Amino acid sequence: MGVNVNLEELDTDPHPVLARLRARSPACWVPEVGGWLVTGYAAAAEVLMDAVSFTVDDPRFTTARVTGASMLSLDGERHARHRAAFARAFRPADARAWLGDFIRAEAARLAARIRPQGQAELRTAFAGPLAAAVMAQALGLTSVGITPGTVLAWYRDIVAAVTDLPAGDPAPAGPATVPVASFAELAAAVRAAMDSGRAPLLSEAAQPGGLHAGEVTANAAVVLFGGIETTEGMIGNAVLEMLRQPGAELGLGLSRAGSAALGPRGWDLDLVPGLVEESLRIEPAAAVVDRYATRDVPLAGAGIRAGDLVRVSLAGANRDPEIFADPDRFDPRRPEAARHLAFARGPHFCIGAHLARLEAVTALTALIAGLPGLRLDPGCPAEVRGLVFRKPGELRVRWD
Numbered sequence: 001m002g003v004n005v006n007l008e009e010l011d012t013d014p015h016p017v018l019a020r021l022r023a024r025s026p027a028c029w030v031p032e033v034g035g036w037l038v039t040g041y042a043a044a045a046e047v048l049m050d051a052v053s054f055t056v057d058d059p060r061f062t063t064a065r066v067t068g069a070s071m072l073s074l075d076g077e078r079h080a081r082h083r084a085a086f087a088r089a090f091r092p093a094d095a096r097a098w099l100g101d102f103i104r105a106e107a108a109r110l111a112a113r114i115r116p117q118g119q120a121e122l123r124t125a126f127a128g129p130l131a132a133a134v135m136a137q138a139l140g141l142t143s144v145g146i147t148p149g150t151v152l153a154w155y156r157d158i159v160a161a162v163t164d165l166p167a168g169d170p171a172p173a174g175p176a177t178v179p180v181a182s183f184a185e186l187a188a189a190v191r192a193a194m195d196s197g198r199a200p201l202l203s204e205a206a207q208p209g210g211l212h213a214g215e216v217t218a219n220a221a222v223v224l225f226g227g228i229e230t231t232e233g234m235i236g237n238a239v240l241e242m243l244r245q246p247g248a249e250l251g252l253g254l255s256r257a258g259s260a261a262l263g264p265r266g267w268d269l270d271l272v273p274g275l276v277e278e279s280l281r282i283e284p285a286a287a288v289v290d291r292y293a294t295r296d297v298p299l300a301g302a303g304i305r306a307g308d309l310v311r312v313s314l315a316g317a318n319r320d321p322e323i324f325a326d327p328d329r330f331d332p333r334r335p336e337a338a339r340h341l342a343f344a345r346g347p348h349f350c351i352g353a354h355l356a357r358l359e360a361v362t363a364l365t366a367l368i369a370g371l372p373g374l375r376l377d378p379g380c381p382a383e384v385r386g387l388v389f390r391k392p393g394e395l396r397v398r399w400d
């Protein structure tokens with residue numbers, strides 16, 4: 001049976017609605033979202049692990065119509081082939097060795113740039129530019145003269161083009177890929193970076209036995225998509241949670257007796273990784289991921305039919321009391337926090353998860369160190385919003 005929910009509520013304050021739905025059934029048919037909404041942790045994990053029954057390879061997803069097929073739009077062996085070409089560079093030690101110094105320098109530079117102002121909106125002045133700069137660097141685009149600003153502009157255009165495409169039902173009319181000017185420019189820059197030999201990630205993906213140039217471009221584009229908006233949201237959500245901690249208004253949040261790593265005015269830098277992990281759990285920047293059922297399949301008592309849209313609420317799974325005790329409480333020392341599904345699970349587990357964590361921890365550390373007395377601006381309270389991508393619209397802060 002269907003459950004009526006209010007879309008506005010899902011956008012502004014989804015957690016009580018998700019809890020209500022989960023209490024009724026871990027998988028509910030919700031007409032307002034056009035499909036099943038999976039809010040229970042076990043059911044969410046089951047969907048994400050079973051790419052045979054719940055696929056991303058469906059023409060109703062429109063990204064591939066602009067970029068061409070990529071790891072994001074394929075399942076099975078084809079998915080494994082696309083993903084493997086990019087996977088090594090994103091392993092934790094590789095990501096750190098490859099981009100750690102760049103991220104640290106860029107985060108410190110962005111914090112130093114705004115420091116004289118005494119106040120800023122951190123999404124546009126810090127989190128967004130950092131995410132774009134890291135992706136431009138990771139893809140080697142900076143080595144061929146492309147600025148993070150250009151990358152951001154392409155990103156916005158391509159997302160708008162993907163969003164404007166009518167979802168094919170079941171097979172879209174028209175050509176397999178739709179020409180989009182910004183994507184053509186991105187593709188040209190990716191080719192130039194590949195040819196320059198100064199883009200190790202792309203050269204590795206295009207090695208003999210690897211991907212063709214067009215496939216490298218499609219995957220480079222989805223890596224770029226993955227690395228910009230979600231990362232900006234992740235940093236915004238984590239900074240907001242950090243500054244909501246008791247004592248944060250005095251620059252004394254997260255202090256712990258006996259810590260060896262106290263930053264300016266008492267911030268405990270050792271607790272930053274735990275804070276990031278808990279923030280990913282309590283407010284995942286990508287709150288929903290979608291699949292289509294390939295066959296009739298039972299899920300937690302629900303009768304999913306072939307062709308149904310199955311929307312996995314990562315935000316819902318992350319507050320399932322079966323897994324997370326007192327799930328609405330933010331606790332940076334929570335032992336089970338890392339079981340969250342903010343980066344999904346299974347074959348499409350976020351390839352950038354380790355890099356993203358590194359970016360978030362580095363970003364928070366740079367803000368604590370670079371902007372002493374950092375606190376939320378009491379005159380402009382920040383609110384996290386969004387049904388699929390959740391982040392503060394504005395994150396206004398002040399410092400001494």
Ligand code: HEM
Binds near residue numbers: 286344350352353355
């Ligand atoms: C360095 C930054 C990031 C990069 C380069 C990146 C890249 C990607 C890519 C390429 C995929 C597709 C993997 C596949 O289909 O095999 C993916 C999946 C995913 N990413 Fe990320 N990502 C980044 C950061 C983030 C952040 C910060 C979040 C959320 C907090 C996130 C959440 C996800 C989720 C939920 C999926 C699974 C999508 C699905 O199953 O449909 N990513 N990411």
